[in-house]
Amino acid sequence: MSLFEHKISEIHELLHKRDLSVSDLVDESFKRIGEVEGKVQAFLTLDEENARAAAKALDEKAVQSAPTNKLYGLPIGIKDNIVTKGLRTTAASKILENFDPIYDATVIQKLQQAETVTIGKLNMDEFAMGSSNENSGFKKTLNPWNLDRVPGGSSGGSAASVAAGEVLFSLGSDTGGSIRQPASFCGVVGMKPTYGLVSRFGLIAFASSLDQIGPITRNVEDNAFLLKAIAGHDEMDSTSANVDIPDYIGSLTGDIKGLRIAVPKEYLGEGVNEEVRKSVMDALVILERLGATWEEVSLPHSKYALATYYLLSSSEASANLARFDGVRYGYRTPNAENLIEMYKKTRAEGFGEEVKRRIMLGTFALSSGYYDAYYKKAQKVRTLIKQDFENVFEKYDVIVGPTAPTPAFKIGENTTDPMTMYANDILTIPVNLAGVPAISIPCGFDKGLPLGLQIIGSHFNESTVYKVAHAFEQATDFHKKQPEL
Numbered sequence: 001m002s003l004f005e006h007k008i009s010e011i012h013e014l015l016h017k018r019d020l021s022v023s024d025l026v027d028e029s030f031k032r033i034g035e036v037e038g039k040v041q042a043f044l045t046l047d048e049e050n051a052r053a054a055a056k057a058l059d060e061k062a063v064q065s066a067p068t069n070k071l072y073g074l075p076i077g078i079k080d081n082i083v084t085k086g087l088r089t090t091a092a093s094k095i096l097e098n099f100d101p102i103y104d105a106t107v108i109q110k111l112q113q114a115e116t117v118t119i120g121k122l123n124m125d126e127f128a129m130g131s132s133n134e135n136s137g138f139k140k141t142l143n144p145w146n147l148d149r150v151p152g153g154s155s156g157g158s159a160a161s162v163a164a165g166e167v168l169f170s171l172g173s174d175t176g177g178s179i180r181q182p183a184s185f186c187g188v189v190g191m192k193p194t195y196g197l198v199s200r201f202g203l204i205a206f207a208s209s210l211d212q213i214g215p216i217t218r219n220v221e222d223n224a225f226l227l228k229a230i231a232g233h234d235e236m237d238s239t240s241a242n243v244d245i246p247d248y249i250g251s252l253t254g255d256i257k258g259l260r261i262a263v264p265k266e267y268l269g270e271g272v273n274e275e276v277r278k279s280v281m282d283a284l285v286i287l288e289r290l291g292a293t294w295e296e297v298s299l300p301h302s303k304y305a306l307a308t309y310y311l312l313s314s315s316e317a318s319a320n321l322a323r324f325d326g327v328r329y330g331y332r333t334p335n336a337e338n339l340i341e342m343y344k345k346t347r348a349e350g351f352g353e354e355v356k357r358r359i360m361l362g363t364f365a366l367s368s369g370y371y372d373a374y375y376k377k378a379q380k381v382r383t384l385i386k387q388d389f390e391n392v393f394e395k396y397d398v399i400v401g402p403t404a405p406t407p408a409f410k411i412g413e414n415t416t417d418p419m420t421m422y423a424n425d426i427l428t429i430p431v432n433l434a435g436v437p438a439i440s441i442p443c444g445f446d447k448g449l450p451l452g453l454q455i456i457g458s459h460f461n462e463s464t465v466y467k468v469a470h471a472f473e474q475a476t477d478f479h480k481k482q483p484e485l
């Protein structure tokens with residue numbers, strides 16, 4: 001059995017009793033990477049030398065006093081759009097191929113305080129634009145459950161590395177489903193926190209009003225530990241919320257008797273695969289057995305979510321990505337005659353197809369004459385979508401449905417028409433537009449491919465989301481299955 005099949009609390013216990021060292025954990029990580037990385041391709045950069053040095057230093061420290069910090073010495077992988085000082089950070093884009101940040105993101109500083117060990121940086125869709133990792137500027141990560149399938153995206157490397165046992169846990173980011181959909185495809189637990197709960201300082205911006213960093217783990221308890229470590233107010237992020245961070249672990253105990261679940265009819269309708277629908281219905285039976293009740297509800301504006309998201313996120317991307325101009329960061333074309341040509345060629349050569357598509361879409365939506373018809377209208381619809389959620393949460397504690405309409409699709413299956421790729425986000429996007437928290441946890445399999453259950457909470461109510469997720473996990477075995485690699 002791999003060390004990483006243990007929960008954080010169990011590993012901590014072993015470290016505390018000195019039955020295990022941090023170097024053992026880091027060895028385990030690199031041993032596994034040596035065995036499976038050739039197949040899975042989850043990492044863009046490995047940081048072996050520093051990871052081993054950090055492990056040694058932590059082991060020496062532990063001789064003086066036994067570690068009390070729960071995350072002490074645990075090997076973590078970081079999505080490559082989160083900046084790490086001196087460690088190459090590319091956002092999977094050629095335009096940042098050789099970019100070494102000069103500072104650490106706030107979440108990285110927090111992990112340093114928690115004394116985790118960074119193993120490396122994980123593959124993703126370029127600038128987080130995509131649902132399959134096929135838009136990475138460097139390579140395709142494959143699904144550990146079936147190497148012909150995508151791992152999901154954009155945090156595909158983050159989900160695949162955890163599922164493959166290369167790291168104990170990872171950080172991803174979620175703008176329209178980028179943590180939850182890959183978690184669903186790879187059979188792991190992924191949490192998109194409430195907008196504002198986790199600092200975005202040092203997250204390479206895609207769509208600033210939607211982006212959130214969150215944890216990907218093998219089980220719900222570990223996820224709660226990691227979120228607790230990275231959440232909290234940060235004056236470096238003006239949208240960071242000043243709220244108390246509850247004891248998520250404490251909230252896992254206790255039952256879900258009397259809990260009221262809403263199941264949106266829009267989330268089980270046309271386009272949702274039969275096995276996916278069945279796994280959600282079976283999950284509801286289990287939740288009922290645990291004492292919860294459920295009713296069908298409507299989120300009537302869901303049908304506008306996809307269009308709203310792709311308008312707003314592309315508009316924000318068109319503004320955010322203006323900074324990649326060959327002057328300030330990264331790549332600069334070697335063959336330009338003048339400044340304007342330098343800008344044009346740098347961006348034409350540095351960005352991939354999907355990124356260019358979104359910049360053009362967003363620039364169009366923001367341009368004078370179209371702004372009111374597209375951008376402004378989308379902002380209004382976003383408010384209606386948010387209100388849909390608020391209405392449901394007046395009467396219900398959580399909303400439950402599938403994470404994605406299908407299990408992991410085949411590599412190349414959705415690449416010819418961007419719309420089919422965008423449609424994969426249909427069940428995750430409304431959550432980002434509303435700013436509420438949601439988790440994906442394993443809830444079944446379809447022909448050997450994992451399926452995810454999405455549990456959505458009201459603003460800053462991660463505790464209730466975790467409690468329901470944990471109760472379901474304790475009553476099922478889906479999270480215990482491992483991919484054979």
Ligand SMILES: NC(=O)C[C@H](N)C(=O)O
Pocket residue numbers: 128129130131153154173174175176177178179313425
């Ligand atoms: N970034 C995300 O959350 C993923 C989404 N599929 C997108 O391409 O925008």
